[in-house]
Amino acid sequence: MSPIVCPPLGDSIPSALPHAISVSLPTWKDTVGYEEGEKRVVDAMKTGYPRFFIHRDIQRLAAIYEAKFGLPNENCLLFPKEYIANAFRDFMNVHRPEEKKTMNVRIVQLLLNDEDTSSSSTKEKEIFLFIALFPSDLFPLAKQFWQHTGLGISSRMAERCLGLLESANTTTTGTTDFSHVRSTSPFRMTFSPRNKRYAANRLSHNNNASIEGGSITNSVRESEDHFTYVEERYGRNMPVSAAVDAKRTLKRRIAGVLAQDDEGSSSENQVLHPSLRGEDVTEDDVYLFPSGMSAIWSAHQLCLSALKPGKSVCFGFPYTDTLKILQKWGPGCHFYGNGTDADLDELETLLKSNPEPQIMALFCEFPSNPLLRCPNLQKMRKLADEYDFVIVVDETIGNFVNVRILPYADIVVSSLTKIFSGDCNVMGGSLILSPSSRHYKELKSRIGQTYQDSYWDEDAIFLERNSRNFIKRILDVNKNAEAVCDFLHSQTSVENSVVKQVYYPKWETRENYDICRLPSRTVNQGNFGGLFSVTFISKEIAEAFFDALPCAKGPSLGTNFTLACPYTILAHFLELPWAAQYGVEEGLIRVSVGLEDTGTLLDWFQTALREAKASTPKKSFRPDT
Incomplete structure (x- = not known):
């Protein structure tokens, strides 16, 4: 290339690229300036990594709903599912300062309805959006949830909503009780867009959007021809209705059951063989998430709900948010930051000396980020079997072309944002349950009850195309x-x-x-x-x-x-x-x-x-x- x-x-x-997931920090000084919030750097940033930098389109959409539903001095974050909004509220209630305990997090549920009836896909006509409103001075805490979990709405979802809002004659029906915290009442918003997917004159991807009398205006609009070129180059070659097919193909690709991974072939025509990843693995053991970190957060939540409660273990120096997840949700964790065999011996000593309370799960990376170290998974597996805890391995850096992790892990997670995609224009994550795990039955049963697909359809379409030659x-x-x-x-x-x-x-x-x-x-x-x-x-x-x-x-x-x-x-x-x-x-x-x-x-x-x-x-x- x-x-x-x-x-x-x-x-x-x-x-x-309107949905690029990296931002240029060309010098060491620029990176320090970014971390220090230096005006020179912050003002220059057009985008950033999505869990750390809220995409401009998401910011614009949030500003609209803050103006419509917010009280003075309130901000909001936007989520695609009610369970995520509820998890956000729970996080805020647990971690906000004592003097802020009386301040409510309020959730508004919206149903954005595209009335173009030419599509047979219900998903193409309805978008659920959950708006979590909170005091503005708690934004740094709220941002932690956005960063750690990776469960905020996709920039492509925000783009879709903005396109509908821009092109719509909007009417609102229904009522909501802003003082009621737990339940939400939907606002149904009916639209008649010029294009059932996007308005012909799309929102600019600069920072000059404003709200005037309920409509959105932009001082600069980008070339429609430019966007057409970019989107065709980077994969918009299937309608949104093809997302179900794309997601099925992604699961099969991750499960390693595709006999021949033909470009663009329908999942109905694909030939399957036994998994190359591990005995008896099927696409039904693979679950998709909006990001790699959301897969890790969800794996931890799954363990908390399906297994005997106990502390987790973070083994080896991990990517920063993994440790934060284990520390901020559940009963906490033991941290073995060097990830050496000596650390494993120390863990074994802990288990022998104090088998109660139970160690629930051990999280590690293979290899680790950034020191590229690998734990001894064979010895780890023996300890897990003896002391009955689950092993969760993040294989993002090793990737399943180079390493085979499933024989030693109960759960394998990966950031599909990385080399699986490669094009740096879409987020995604996966979680695989190992059928050989002694905890497979209870994990499978629990995730079957709780899993909700929050992966935005267009993101799945881009990821499927990007990953064909991975x-x-x-x-x-x-x-x-x-x-x-x-x-x-x-x-x-x-x-x-x-x-x-x-x-x-x-x-x-x-x-x-x-x-x-x-x-x-x-x-x-x-x-x-x-x-x-x-x-x-x-x-x-x-x-x-x-x-x-x-x-x-x-x-x-x-x-x-x-x-x-x-x-x-x-x-x-x-x-x-x-x-x-x-x-x-x-x-x-x-x-x-x-x-x-x-x-x-x-x-x-x-x-x-x-x-x-x-x-x-x-x-x-x-x-x-």
């Missing part, structure tokens, strides 16, 4: 990442080296990775994934290296293009000393390798390394060891 040049500060990555892309990314890592790793032993360490499954806890590693599908190539981290002998050198690296730079990973970030600054800016306790240095750079030409990638990293060396006085170099 053609290399993606790093866009200007604040632009979407890729550029000009196996080939992963193999190419494996090759590129190994070449870059081999180069950087070779620099750790040369005289006057500035490279301190390369974190990559080829060298980090290799024996544990190999337990689950699948045979390589290509000759003379490992299957260690596309993510690595690198540290340098000083933070100043790390900054110089990062700034000189010409690839795209911003949040997220698993993109078809190379994407880098100063990870510790981005994920743990307010807890740098805490992260350092577990080996996550302030100067750590995380790189997600893409599909660029291997020679181009090596040139990039060689150039950045030369620039880093040139910016540093010789006396600060590490002596030859």
Whole structure:
């Protein structure tokens, strides 16, 4: 693929995509400015990672409903399902300060009704929206729920609602009791849009929307031809009514039961075979979610409701929100931040010395983010069987082309936003129940009672298209990442080296990775994934290296293009000393390798390394060891 040049500060990555999920932070200073809320950076940002940056369309839609239903000094968040809105209210009630306990979270339920009867799909004609209103000064707390759970509405859902509102003659029927917290009364809003899916003149994706007399106006409208090109390029090749088919195909793809994954083939015509992922796995064991984090949150909720209550275990240094979920919901967790065999021995000691209260579930990543370490799943499985707890593994970074996790896990979760999609234009997550788990029956029964599909149909359509060639892309990314890592790793032993360490499954806890590693599908190539981290002998050198690296730079990973970030600054800016306790240095750079030409990638990293060396006085170099 053609290399993606790093866009200007604040632009979407890729550029000009209305639903891009990354944002350009080209320099170390820009990332620090983002974390500190520096005006220069914040004002430049057109978008951001959806769980951290509420999409402009969602902001505009929320502003409309705050104006319509809110009381003075109230904000709102928007959710696609009632159970999510109720979970939000419960979270706010538990965690808000004592002096705010008397302030209610109020929920309004809306039914947006598209009266175009040309479609036979009820889903295309009705959109349920749940508006959670709360005191404005509690917004930082409310934002935690949005970030940790990943269950807010999709930007494409907001776009759809705005398109209906823009084109509608709106009438409202029904009443609601704003003082009543638990129940909601629907507002039915009837529309006669110019186009049953979107208005012909769509809302601009800039920040200049306003509300005038109940209508939406924009000072700038983007080119309709431009949007047509972008949407066709990135996958709008099926009607929304095809979402059921797309979701079924996604489940089969994730379950590994497709005998031949033909592009665009209807699920009715697909040939199936026994799962490549694990014995007896079927599409019925796969559940889709709006994001990887919502899959993790839902896995934890499932364990809390289906199993004997008890603390969870967070094993290894995890992606930040996983630990927050285990700490803020349920009875809490034990944290073993290094994720080493010694930590596993310490856990075993805890279990032996105090079998009551029960450990309910253990959550881990394979490999971990950002240190690319893998726990000993064989030993972990033995402990789980002996002490009767569930193992939940996040395989996002390993991915199921490279590793086979299900024989050791009861639940496997993954962020489909990453390499499974690759195009950086849609969110998604999955949860798989392992049929071989001793807890399969109760987990399956409970999720059958509680699961509600909250994955927006258009997002599923985009994800299905993006993921058709995911196996080939992963193999190419494996090759590129190994070449870059081999180069950087070779620099750790040369005289006057500035490279301190390369974190990559080829060298980090290799024996544990190999337990689950699948045979390589290509000759003379490992299957260690596309993510690595690198540290340098000083933070100043790390900054110089990062700034000189010409690839795209911003949040997220698993993109078809190379994407880098100063990870510790981005994920743990307010807890740098805490992260350092577990080996996550302030100067750590995380790189997600893409599909660029291997020679181009090596040139990039060689150039950045030369620039880093040139910016540093010789006396600060590490002596030859």
